[in-house]
Amino acid sequence: RRPPRSTPKPSSAASDVYKRQEEDLSVFVEKMLKDMQGKFDEMSKNITGKMDEMGSKIDELERSINELLKEAEANPSPEKKEEKSAQYNNFQRAFTHYLQKKKKKKKKK
Numbered sequence: 001r002r003p004p005r006s007t008p009k010p011s012s013a014a015s016d017v018y019k020r021q022e023e024d025l026s027v028f029v030e031k032m033l034k035d036m037q038g039k040f041d042e043m044s045k046n047i048t049g050k051m052d053e054m055g056s057k058i059d060e061l062e063r064s065i066n067e068l069l070k071e072a073e074a075n076p077s078p079e080k081k082e083e084k085s086a087q088y089n090n091f092q093r094a095f096t097h098y099l100q101k102k103k104k105k106k107k108k109k
Contacts (some may be wrong), residue, residue, distance in 0.1 A: 074086070
């Protein structure tokens with residue numbers, strides 16, 4: 001019967017190379033994670049900055065719209081004045097017509 005084969009032990013030089021590769025890989029992964037964290041932080045700051053900028057622009061736009069609406073209400077255009085005048089005249093005619101009909105009905109009774 002043969003004696004069992006023992007696994008050959010790596011030489012001390014091979015063991016040193018393996019340990020160095022393991023350390024190099026660890027350093028590489030750690031550096032890569034730090035780089036990714038830095039890029040993530042930078043992107044987060046950029047996104048937050050852009051959102052703040054957009055919020056300010058929206059607020060400014062809202063103020064401008066409100067100012068324009070107030071100005072339009074205070075100074076209606078000639079077309080708006082004519083439209084309101086026409087609406088008033090139509091209402092006045094319809095109301096006058098209604099009153100006349102009502103008088104005629106009273107007279108008939």
